[in-house]
Amino acid sequence: MPRAAKIPRELSFAPFSGSRAVAAGLITKRMLTGPAWRRLLPDVFVHVASFEPDDHRMWCEAVALKLPSGGAISGLSAAYLWGVDLLPRRSPVHVTLPRSARPTPQPRIAVSHIALDPTDTVSFSGMPLTTEVRTAFDLGRLLPRADALAALDAMLRHRLVRREALSHYLAGHTGARGAPQLRELVALAEPLAESPMESRLRLLLHDAGLPRPTAQYEVRVLPQRALPRPAARGASRGRFVARVDLAYPQWRIAMEYEGDHHRERGTFRRDVSRYNALRAAGWLVLRFTADHVLRQNRQLVQEVRQAIAERHGTQDQCER
Structure with missing residues (x-):
């Protein structure tokens, strides 16, 4: 049984120029036509063991x-x-x-x-x-x-x-x-955005003329019975409740983008606990999917606009 040709180390892992490899004496033209090599582009090859079509x-x-x-x-x-x-x-x-x-x-x-x-x-x-x-x-x-x-x-x-x-x-x-x-x-642009869909959601709100939301806002609850308005992002006072994708702290409105991973059982359970804790802290949580962002954006904007109007009215009543 013939022995398999030894593969030069220089050609084992990354793409290489076939003509240059032949000129350097690392391989022959005939060997390049064999099953050990995969042609990627004209005169560019890679060892078959290193070929990944999606790499x-x-x-x-x-x-x-x-x-x-x-x-x-x-x-x-x-x-x-x-x-x-x-x-x-x-x-x-x-x-x-x-x-x-x-x-x-x-x-x-x-x-x-x-x-x-x-x-x-x-x-x-x-x-x-x-x-x-x-x-x-x-x-x-x-x-x-x-x-x-x-x-x-x-x-x-x-x-x-x-x-x-x-x-x-x-x-x-x-x-x-x-x-x-x-x-x-x-x-x-927002360096705190954590996904392309969060970026798209933020742009939808901007284009609709809505206020710019705060990204990755930490919701905290102060121990006092009468809660003042939420502190600025990054404030260390109070018990941590949750970090939300986008927020209007002045109205206690949170907006969350729900990717497919939120359907997993463990993630779903944690989400339920988070949303219950946010609701107990007086926050309204609006949850949106890719379908909302990409195809139902008018409805999305209307829901946010309505939430702001309702919360703004409630806040005015509380301050009277």
Whole structure:
């Protein structure tokens, strides 16, 4: 029985250029046609044991081998490598190339043609990648508005970019496509947002002209019988009751986004206890799902508006 060919260590884990590997004497052209290798792109291969069709980093490494000078991985792919995963399944690798570059179209590569300044890119594990601030700049101006806000929220939450740094970068690129959208969203971005749906919910309230809610608010109850208005976020006084996604503390209104994980038995039980505790503390909890945010947003806004009106009226009566 013939012995299996030994796999060079240099080719065992990551994508590689077939022609370069052959030139270096690591493998032969005939071996590349064998079952041990998976072709990802023209002249780019990976060992079959390391092939994962949904591994976006693997695809980024493969695409990086084909980038011309001045090109870089950018957009959602750059955000993914920086630690912010907003990619749909089987997403192509997003790259930015010089205007003069005209590569052969590939279904696994989404190309934008922009002349990047050398200071806009860095080397990331050997891959050319747009910097954190350039990545946020591109996402905030080029993605659809709700997706763009979710991306900015996530970049701020992971401390990849500061609002001031992004505003400063924008001031130097005011003529770029989508700059007005980015200017608006920089002011609306919230580093405490914990999910894209929370970002979308907050944007819905903003677009409806409703007050800006407080994100990730800690509800606490003071021991006194007559409770004053809730303290500002981060106040340490009082017994902790719950932390809510969004809140109008002045009216004791909490808004929670319910993802699919809230259907799990343990999570459901904890939620019931939280909501009962919030109700006992005098809070009204509005619970919304993805269907509310994406398809029933008019109803969502009306429910929030009605809750504010009711609570505002009740507060006025209590203060008389």
